[in-house]
Amino acid sequence: MKSETLATILFLAFVALTLVITFYASRQTKTAADYYAGGRSFSGVQNGLAIGGDYMSAASFLGIAGIIALSGYDGFLYSIGFLVAWLVALLLVAELMRNSGKFTMADVLAFRMSPRPVRTAAGVSTITVSIFYLLAQMVGAGALVGLLLGITSPAGKAWTIVGVGALMIVYVVFGGMKGTTWVQIVKAVLLMTGAALITLLVLGHYGFNLSSLLGDAAAQSGKNGQFLIPGLKYGTEAQGLAGKIDLISLGLALVLGTAGLPHILIRFYTVPTAKDARKSVLWGIGIIGTFYLLTLVLGFGAAALVGGKAIAASDKAGNTAAPLLAKAIGETFLGTTGGTILLALIGAVAFATILAVVAGLTLASSSSFSHDLYAHVFKRGKATEREEVLVARVSAFVIGAVAIGLGILAQGQNVAFLVALAFAVAASGNLPAILYSLFWKRFNTAGATSAIYGGLISALVLVIFSPVVSGSETALFKTAAFDWFPLSNPGIISIPLGFIFGWLGTIMSKEYNAAKYAEIEVRSLTGVGAEKAVDH
Amino acid sequence: MTTREHDASVYEEVQQSSEFQELKNRFRRWTFPMTAAFLVWYLLYVVLSGWARDFMGIKLLGNINVALVFGLLQFVSTFWIAWAYSRHAEKKLDPIADKLRHEVEEKTQ
Numbered sequence: 001m002k003s004e005t006l007a008t009i010l011f012l013a014f015v016a017l018t019l020v021i022t023f024y025a026s027r028q029t030k031t032a033a034d035y036y037a038g039g040r041s042f043s044g045v046q047n048g049l050a051i052g053g054d055y056m057s058a059a060s061f062l063g064i065a066g067i068i069a070l071s072g073y074d075g076f077l078y079s080i081g082f083l084v085a086w087l088v089a090l091l092l093v094a095e096l097m098r099n100s101g102k103f104t105m106a107d108v109l110a111f112r113m114s115p116r117p118v119r120t121a122a123g124v125s126t127i128t129v130s131i132f133y134l135l136a137q138m139v140g141a142g143a144l145v146g147l148l149l150g151i152t153s154p155a156g157k158a159w160t161i162v163g164v165g166a167l168m169i170v171y172v173v174f175g176g177m178k179g180t181t182w183v184q185i186v187k188a189v190l191l192m193t194g195a196a197l198i199t200l201l202v203l204g205h206y207g208f209n210l211s212s213l214l215g216d217a218a219a220q221s222g223k224n225g226q227f228l229i230p231g232l233k234y235g236t237e238a239q240g241l242a243g244k245i246d247l248i249s250l251g252l253a254l255v256l257g258t259a260g261l262p263h264i265l266i267r268f269y270t271v272p273t274a275k276d277a278r279k280s281v282l283w284g285i286g287i288i289g290t291f292y293l294l295t296l297v298l299g300f301g302a303a304a305l306v307g308g309k310a311i312a313a314s315d316k317a318g319n320t321a322a323p324l325l326a327k328a329i330g331e332t333f334l335g336t337t338g339g340t341i342l343l344a345l346i347g348a349v350a351f352a353t354i355l356a357v358v359a360g361l362t363l364a365s366s367s368s369f370s371h372d373l374y375a376h377v378f379k380r381g382k383a384t385e386r387e388e389v390l391v392a393r394v395s396a397f398v399i400g401a402v403a404i405g406l407g408i409l410a411q412g413q414n415v416a417f418l419v420a421l422a423f424a425v426a427a428s429g430n431l432p433a434i435l436y437s438l439f440w441k442r443f444n445t446a447g448a449t450s451a452i453y454g455g456l457i458s459a460l461v462l463v464i465f466s467p468v469v470s471g472s473e474t475a476l477f478k479t480a481a482f483d484w485f486p487l488s489n490p491g492i493i494s495i496p497l498g499f500i501f502g503w504l505g506t507i508m509s510k511e512y513n514a515a516k517y518a519e520i521e522v523r524s525l526t527g528v529g530a531e532k533a534v535d536h
Numbered sequence: 537m538t539t540r541e542h543d544a545s546v547y548e549e550v551q552q553s554s555e556f557q558e559l560k561n562r563f564r565r566w567t568f569p570m571t572a573a574f575l576v577w578y579l580l581y582v583v584l585s586g587w588a589r590d591f592m593g594i595k596l597l598g599n600i601n602v603a604l605v606f607g608l609l610q611f612v613s614t615f616w617i618a619w620a621y622s623r624h625a626e627k628k629l630d631p632i633a634d635k636l637r638h639e640v641e642e643k644t645q
Contacts, residue, residue, distance in 0.1 A: 073603055077585055080610045084578045087617055091567040095625075211598030218599065229593040229603050230585035244586035251582040255575065275630065278622060285618045289611055518551040525559055525629075526550075526636045 003327070004149045006344035014190070014352045015167060018183045022171050025179035031534060032385045035176035035392055036103035036367050037269040039534035042181060044276040048283020051267050053184025054360040055082075055258075055284070056191060056291055058140050058353050059419050064292070065325075066318025068299020069311050072218070072227035074234050075299050079292040081254030086288065088431075089259040090281040095274040096438050096524040097265060102531050105265045105430060106372045109437050112516035113445040116377050121452040123372035125429050126262040128456060129422045130365035131403065133263075134358055136418040138164065138407030140319075141354045147320045148347040158408045164355060165404035171359040172366065172396040176389075180359045181270055187356035188287065194349040195294040198322070198342065201329045202301035213297070216304035223308065242486040250420060253491030257423030260430030263364035272533035298322050305329060317416070323347055362403070366396035413476060417468040417488065421459065424491045428498035429455030436502050438524060441517045443506050450505025455498025462490035546644055550636060559632040566624050574617055581606055 029035050042050070057063075060082065067075030101107035106122030141164045142157040151157065171179050206213040218227040226232055235247035258264060268277045302311060302321035305328045314320045323346045330342030370392035375383040383391070432451040436443040462485050463469060469476050471483035487493075523529055550556050584592060584606070592603035 073607075076604075076607050077582070080581070080607055081578070084574060084610060084614050087574050087614060088571065090618055091571055091621055209598075211600050214599035214604075225593065228599060228601055229589050231589050235586045247586050248579070248582055251579070255578055278625060282618055282622055285614065289615060293611065515545075515548055519547040521560070522547045522550045522556065522636075522640070525556075525563060526633045526640070528637050528640045 003340040003343040003347070006340060007148060007347035010344055010348035011351050014186070014348060015355075018167075018171065018186060018355075021182045021186070022175035022179040025175040025182060029174075029176040029178055032103065032371075032388050033531070033534045034178060035389045036266070036371065037531075038177035038181050040270060040272050040531060041533045042270045042276075042280075044271060044279025045283055046185060047181070047267060047271050047276070047280035048287060049188045050181045050184035050270070051264070051280060051284035052192075052287035052291065053186075053188035053356050054263055054267060055288055056188070056353065057137060057357040057419075058144065058350055059136065059416070060292075061191065061195070061295070061353055062144070062319045062322055062350055063317070063416075065295045065298040065302060065322040066311070066315070066320070067233060068296065069302035069306070069321035069325075070221075070308060070318040071233035072221060072223060072300075072303070073230050074232055076292075076296050077230055077234065078250075078254070079295060081251050082258070083285070083289050083292055085255045085258035086281060086285045088256060089264070090278070090285065092438070093259045093265070093434060094268050094277045094281045097434070098268045098271070098274045098277040099527045099530045100438075100520050100524040101269065103266070103269060103371045104368045105262050105434065106368065106376075108520075109433055109448050110376070111520050112437075112513055113448055114511075115381070117445055118448045119372040119376045121449045122430075122433070123368045123377070125425065125452050125456050126368035126372070127365045127399075129425050129430070130262055130361045130368075131399070131406075132418045132425070133261075133422040134361045134365075134399075134403045135406050135410060136415050136422075137354055137358050137361070138403055139410050139413065139415045141351075141358075142407065142411050143315075144319065144350060144354070147315055148323060148350065154411065157411055161407040161411075162404055164351075164358065165400050165407065167355055168358045168362055168403075169397055169400035171355075172362045172400070173393045176392075177266075177270060177363060177367075180356075180363050183359055184356050187352045190349050190352055192287065192291060192294075194345055195291060195298060198301070198326050198329060198346065199294045199297040201333055202297055202305070202325070205305070205329065205332060213300055213304060217300040218303075220305075221303045221308040227303070245492065246487045246489055249487050249489040249492035252495055253420060253424040253427050253489055256427035256431055256491070256495060258426075260426035260434065261422070262368060262426075262430070263360045265434075266364055266367060269531075274527050274530065298325060301325050301329070305332070323350070358403070362396050362400055365399050366392050369395040369399070414468075414474055415476075417463070420489055421463055424459045424463070424489060424494060425456050427455075427491060428459045428494040429453070431495075432498040432502045436506070438520070440506075441514070441521075442512060443502070444509050444511040444513075446509035446511065447502045447504075447506030451498050451502030454501025454505075455494060458494040458497045458501075459490045462487070462494055466490065546640060550640055553636075555632060556636060559629060559636065562628045562632075566628075567621070570617060570621070574613065577613060578610065581610055 106119045109118045145160040146152045221227045235244035302325035306324045326342040326346040327339040331339035374391045375388045429452040465485040467483045471481035594602045
């Protein structure tokens with residue numbers, strides 16, 4: 001049997017299992033709390049796995065392994081920002097949000113401010129961030145199918161995007177948060193198992209001697225000693241000072257963006273109490289940290305056993321490094337059949353990964369559309385629960401359809417920068433608004449809207465005029481050149497701007513409500529009146 | 537039940553109480569400096585990765601160099617801070633938070 005066939009069979013088994021889960025979840029999804037927050041009935045461990053499932057995208061699995069395989073140490077550097085970021089979520093955001101919010105990020109902001117302007121801003125930002133992230137994943141799915149299943153025609157790739165999009169719509173529309181969370185859990189277990197298996201085989205091959213693996217990787221990469229130190233991809237010596245500042249800018253966006261990503265924030269509402277939210281982030285950190293340690297071995301293993309040249313020949317960005325490694329290590333240990341089986345396994349896991357992440361993003365954006373924009377802005381809080389859930393389902397369908405359309409249009413474009421951009425927007429707009437709202441007494445409506453719009457617009461404007469959009473070989477528009485901003489990552493400017501806008505907006509407005517701040521402060525720290533789990 | 541309808545003055549009363557102030561101080565005195573510390577520690581790592589590549593390339597054991605050890609230390613510190621925070625929260629924060637929650641919920645029912 002060819003590995004493409006086997007991969008397809010394994011993937012279809014995953015789809016069948018998740019559809020069964022979605023069916024059962026749909027029968028238990030009745031109220032708004034069910035649809036948006038899975039009835040708040042997941043345990044800390046379950047939600048911790050789901051956090052891992054939501055967070056470990058194909059960009060981190062295939063992407064980081066690929067960067068390590070081609071550029072060595074820099075891929076590892078990239079993954080560390082993604083991990084450390086979780087401490088911001090754990091120490092400052094997760095529990096307090098669980099205690100003071102209900103379904104969306106905007107709930108926390110709207111608590112003590114004028115609800116309509118704040119929910120509009122938070123809704124716009126949530127949908128923008130999620131669509132960017134979603135688009136990057138959809139285009140990635142199209143590219144991946146070509147590499148893994150040998151489908152290379154544009155029509156074949158377009159159909160893959162349609163298929164991924166259709167499944168994601170089914171999970172979200174029918175399963176709501178409950179179905180989506182279970183999809184994340186299954187995916188996280190599969191991904192961890194697959195990555196751990198390949199890692200063990202690679203380490204076993206090198207007699208569990210990390211040093212000899214590194215030595216082999218450096219030798220086979222074609223980059224020698226440079227391969228094991230920073231600087232082959234980010235802030236290269238050729239890019240000079242701007243490149244190095246860009247590296248810091250990227251690091252800031254990664255480390256501060258996670259705690260402002262809407263699809264991550266809504267995960268904290270799926271557990272019964274703030275203590276469970278804490279526990280789920282602890283599990284999330286354990287799982288995500290372990291996973292990035294595994295990708296370190298996968299990346300260096302691919303460089304050592306497949307070789308830099310072969311990886312670059314298969315895909316310039318290195319996205320096939322992990323699958324190629326699976327094939328190579330399988331053949332080493334178990335012959336041709338072993339190679340076929342492991343390649344198929346990793347291919348199927350990669351698809352499961354994409355599906356789970358896009359489902360989480362669609363859920364976050366449709367929740368915000370329905371709960372923030374429809375129910376509270378258009379209907380001024382007078383929508384019934386039934387209406388709200390119906391609108392959430394319809395908007396999940398529409399957002400899914402838009403993502404499919406954009407994904408097909410953007411095929412073949414270099415949209416990898418969209419993930420970093422989503423992190424930058426989350427860090428520049430959402431994070432200042434959330435932190436000020438939880439910790440600053442004086443903060444008010446004008447401050448919240450200034451922080452969100454100010455951070456969002458600064459990040460977007462800087463990226464539009466950066467080398468990723470025009471004026472370089474790898475840009476979106478190669479022939480035009482309006483790249484007056486020298487950095488690819490706007491974070492180092494836009495994150496401070498978001499905080500400054502939030503501060504300025506606040507002090508320029510007279511609005512100040514001490515009683516409401518007392519309420520959110522007491523509620524966020526003690527859990528008084530926090531939303532309870534739903535009994536079925 | 538939800539407390540949205542509750543008399544807002546209850547919250548101001550609790551907020552002013554010495555117990556709540558103690559809870560708030562214990563929370564902020566731990567998490568704020570720790571956040572500053574891990575951000576500085578992470579930025580130091582990124583800055584050295586950009587500007588001190590010779591230092592990062594020093595080999596310590598076989599092919600294992602400073603860069604790899606520094607990176608792995610970021611994992612260690614992240615795991616350690618997460619664990620330490622959960623200990624701190626369980627011992628120093630949860631008991632006061634639980635007590636205050638019960639008190640407020642009794643008062644407002």
